[in-house]
Amino acid sequence: MSPESFSGPVPLVVGVLPGQHSEVLKTARMLAEGLGTPMVCAYVDEASYLVEWDPSRETHRMSLHPEKVDADLEAVRDDLAAFIKTALEGSPAEWTVRLLAGDPARAIGRLAADVHASMIIVGTPEPGLGHRISEALNGSVASWLSHHQHTPVLIVPPAKHRRG
DSSP states (O other), X not given: OOGGGOOSSOOEEEEXXXXXXXXXXXXXXXXXXXXXXXXXXXXXXXXXXXXXXXXXXXXXXXXXXXXXXXXXXXHHHHHHHHXXXXXXXXXXXXXXXXXXXXXXXXXXXXXXXXXXXXXXXXXXXXXXXXXXXXXXXXXXXXXHHHHHOSSOEEEEOOOOOOXX
């Protein structure tokens, strides 16, 4: 189901990544069920780029929502769909996966505006040197969204591991 076809309550936009901590989807599930609203799970291809870019013009919709998906991206989408399906098993909430292109924070923000989302839900950066370097070079998606969006943003940290 495409997010434009949701009827009734406006959806929640949930930023998803391969290997992401499950608290993001658990929190989104709880909110979606409580609010009776669907979820649009958004993945931004890190290797993507916009087809055209002109600061004085709107970016063409096709470059923001890629229609042609290569085998690698198709595999990522299938893996994400399986991860989401498992995390939401037994949930009555409707959900869909959207593949986006461009800068992750801006792409998620544009999607939220496109579907008139009631909230954006994202996770915090994963621990580890690789993620810290990526955040230093690219910036934090959660930070950018929290400072530049008119849509409310919920930032979900990973669960603390208990020592036993």
